Structures are given as structure tokens and as C-alpha cells.
Amino acid sequence: MSEGENPMNDYVIETQGLTKQYGGKAGCRDITLQVPRGVVFGFLGPNGAGKSTFVRTMLGLLHPTGGSATMLGRPIGTVSARTRIGYLPELFRYPDWLTGRQLLETHAGICRLPRSERKKRINVLLARVGLDGRGDEKIRGYSKGMQQRIGIACALLPDPELIFLDEPTSALDPIGRREVRELMNELRNEGKTVFLNSHLLSEVENVCDHVAIIHKSELVVQGEWRSLSAVKAEVEITAASLPDHVWSSVSSFIVDKKKLSSSHGKDTWLVTLHNEEHIPALVQRFTSHGALLYQVTPKQQHLEDVFMYWVNRKEQETYVGDRQIIL
Ligand SMILES: Nc1ncnc2c1ncn2[C@@H]1O[C@H](COP(=O)(O)OP(=O)(O)OP(=O)(O)O)[C@@H](O)[C@H]1O
Numbered sequence: 242m243s244e245g246e247n248p249m250n251d252y253v254i255e256t257q258g259l260t261k262q263y264g265g266k267a268g269c270r271d272i273t274l275q276v277p278r279g280v281v282f283g284f285l286g287p288n289g290a291g292k293s294t295f296v297r298t299m300l301g302l303l304h305p306t307g308g309s310a311t312m313l314g315r316p317i318g319t320v321s322a323r324t325r326i327g328y329l330p331e332l333f334r335y336p337d338w339l340t341g342r343q344l345l346e347t348h349a350g351i352c353r354l355p356r357s358e359r360k361k362r363i364n365v366l367l368a369r370v371g372l373d374g375r376g377d378e379k380i381r382g383y384s385k386g387m388q389q390r391i392g393i394a395c396a397l398l399p400d401p402e403l404i405f406l407d408e409p410t411s412a413l414d415p416i417g418r419r420e421v422r423e424l425m426n427e428l429r430n431e432g433k434t435v436f437l438n439s440h441l442l443s444e445v446e447n448v449c450d451h452v453a454i455i456h457k458s459e460l461v462v463q464g465e466w467r468s469l470s471a472v473k474a475e476v477e478i479t480a481a482s483l484p485d486h487v488w489s490s491v492s493s494f495i496v497d498k499k500k501l502s503s504s505h506g507k508d509t510w511l512v513t514l515h516n517e518e519h520i521p522a523l524v525q526r527f528t529s530h531g532a533l534l535y536q537v538t539p540k541q542q543h544l545e546d547v548f549m550y551w552v553n554r555k556e557q558e559t560y561v562g563d564r565q566i567i568l
């Protein structure tokens with residue numbers, strides 16, 4: 242195995258039925274999850290789904306009411322599980338009379354970072370989060386985005402192996418968001434794992450391969466989002482000389498078809514297929530029936546489509562006795 246390569250089943254987070262109830266109300270329920278090492282893992286869900294509850298339970302800030310979990314192989318709730326972990330909370334408020342640098346120095350003390358390393362590390366981190374030259378200003382004078390950046394610097398201070406970022410870009414402008422995306426990519430390239438809570442799907446799409454979707458306190462699905470392909474494939478086809486009977490020859494693998502436009506003897510169709518594996522067969526049937534194809538363009542699938550599919554599916558779930566039925 243080459244350096245930096247991870248063995249199979251090397252998970253930095255493993256949970257078994259992890260549950261946190263607030264009184265009688267579910268925060269997160271029966272979450273069984275595996276997070277592979279060295280990925281940016283998107284933990285996605287609508288508002289109130291239970292994302293922050295899950296993270297705070299993992300970090301020992303909330304006591305689980307059921308199930309079990311490990312981080313970096315150690316049971317949650319123990320001090321040893323929290324070493325080499327970074328955390329940017331969702332709602333944070335730092336002492337605003339401190340400068341950014343003083344805040345980092347305070348955190349460095351809490352993390353027991355050796356004194357000899359502190360100054361250099363703090364300077365590196367200030368630069369890394371785009372606060373170079375602003376570290377000696379008081380936090381009270383920081384914009385919301387700058388506060389979020391200093392929060393990310395705090396999370397990175399202990400050089401963590403696993404970093405939880407709860408909505409890290411909510412206050413950032415588009416440039417700041419891109420910078421945080423690049424930072425997450427760099428961390429992954431260094432072999433770290435980033436656990437990213439978010440509902441900004443277009444952003445997550447650009448940085449995460451692995452995701453888990455949580456809805457109404459329960460895990461709906463997890464895996465590499467491009468392979469969560471229960472979402473149907475769409476392809477745009479422009480063709481001439483398309484005989485009507487061609488459609489019956491492809492009826493077994495198409496779900497729907499819609500004519501988008503017609504011009505100069507060519508028709509453009511939007512065809513929905515059960516999955517993209519059927520595209521070559523569709524093209525083959527069309528040409529064998531004498532159609533002249535000018536364009537075959539699979540529509541790019543977006544994480545938002547995958548997300549909406551699984552969330553809607555969860556919405557339509559119903560139970561008969563103890564049997565789960567998807568309507
Ligand atoms: N301290 C608390 N006491 C009681 N209920 C809580 C508490 N914190 C969260 N909840 C409830 O638990 C559920 C999950 O909340 P949580 O904050 O984990 O959701 P979230 O997915 O992080 O949402 P958001 O996207 O808005 O941040 C919600 O119904 C919420 O009202």
C-alpha cells in the first residue's frame with residue numbers, strides 16, 4: 242500500500258443506532274453511519290433534520306440517549322476520542338474583546354499546543370483562512386465572515402485528523418465560499434477527513450463525493466452521491482427522420498419523453514430513462530431504425546436532484562405494522 246492510501250473499511254466515524262432525544266422529541270434517531278478516512282463527507286438535511294444534534298452528540302457536548310459510536314476508533318464521550326478533532330460550531334460567539342490572535346492563543350493553550358510552536362502555527366493559520374494582517378484587530382470589529390474564518394482557524398489549531406464544520410460558509414461571500422472549498426480540498430489532500438454539515442447543495446456538490454442525507458431525524462441514505470442513482474437519467478436528443486415506431490422499441494427502458502422543439506426537419510426530445518446505462522442502447526435502436534442523430538447530451542445530474550429524490554422518498558414512507566412501505 243502506498244503512502245496516503247487507505248485500507249478498505251478504514252472509517253474515522255462509525256455509529257450504531259446513535260440516538261439523541263430532547264425530552265420526548267427526537268433530535269437524531271437510530272443513525273448508523275460510516276465515514277471513510279480522507280474524504281470531505283457531506284452531512285445533508287433540511288433545517289431541523291438533526292445535523293447539528295448528531296455532531297454535538299459525536300463531540301460529547303450532548304449525551305446520547307441510545308446507540309453507540311466511535312471517532313478515530315475511540316468511543317465517543319471520552320477525552321481520548323476528542324484529541325485530534327477540530328470543530329467549528331454552527332452558532333458561535335467568541336469573546337469579542339480579544340483580538341483574533343489572542344483567541345487563537347487561548348485555544349492553543351486549551352489544546353496544549355507546545356509554546357514554541359504557537360506563534361508560527363497561529364501565523365500560518367491566520368494566512369490560511371484569509372486573515373493575514375488582521376489578526377491583531379479585536380474580534381468585535383470583525384465582520385460576520387471574518388468571525389467565521391477565525392472560527393475555522395480555531396478548528397484547525399490542533400492539527401486535527403477529523404474536522405467537523407457545521408455550516409462553515411453560511412456567513413461568507415462567494416469568494417470566501419470558494420476559499421473554504423479550496424481549504425477543504427487541501428485538508429483532504431493532506432489525508433484529513435472533513436465532516437461538513439450543510440444544506441448548501443451546490444457548494445457541497447463541488448467538494449464532496451461521499452454524503453449522508455438525514456431527514457426528520459433519521460438517516461435516509463449514505464454513499465458516494467453519484468452512485469445514489471435511483472434518480473432517473475435524462476438525455477437530450479436531436480434527431481431527424483425519427484420514425485414513430487422507434488418509441489415502442491425502446492419502451493422498456495424509457496420512462497418519459499417530451500418534445501422540446503422542432504426546426505428544419507430536426508426534433509429535439511428530452512428523454513427520461515430508468516438509468517444512464519440505457520443511453521447506448523437507446524442510441525443503437527434509434528440509428529438501427531434509420532434516425533439521423535445530431536445531438537445526444539446526457540443532462541448533468543446535480544446533488545440537489547439526488548437530495549430531493551431521497552427526501553421526497555422519505556416523506557412518502559409509511560408503516561403498516563412494523564413493515565416499511567415506500568409509496
Ligand atoms: N436544545 C434543544 N432542545 C430541544 N430541541 C432541540 C434542541 N436542539 C435542537 N432541537 C430540535 O432537534 C431537531 C434537530 O435540530 P438540529 O439543530 O439538530 O437540526 P439541523 O439539521 O442542524 O438544522 P439546521 O439546518 O437548521 O441547522 C429540531 O427539531 C430541533 O427543534
Ligand SMILES: [Mg+2]
Binds near residue numbers: 292293294331407
Ligand atoms: Mg444545524
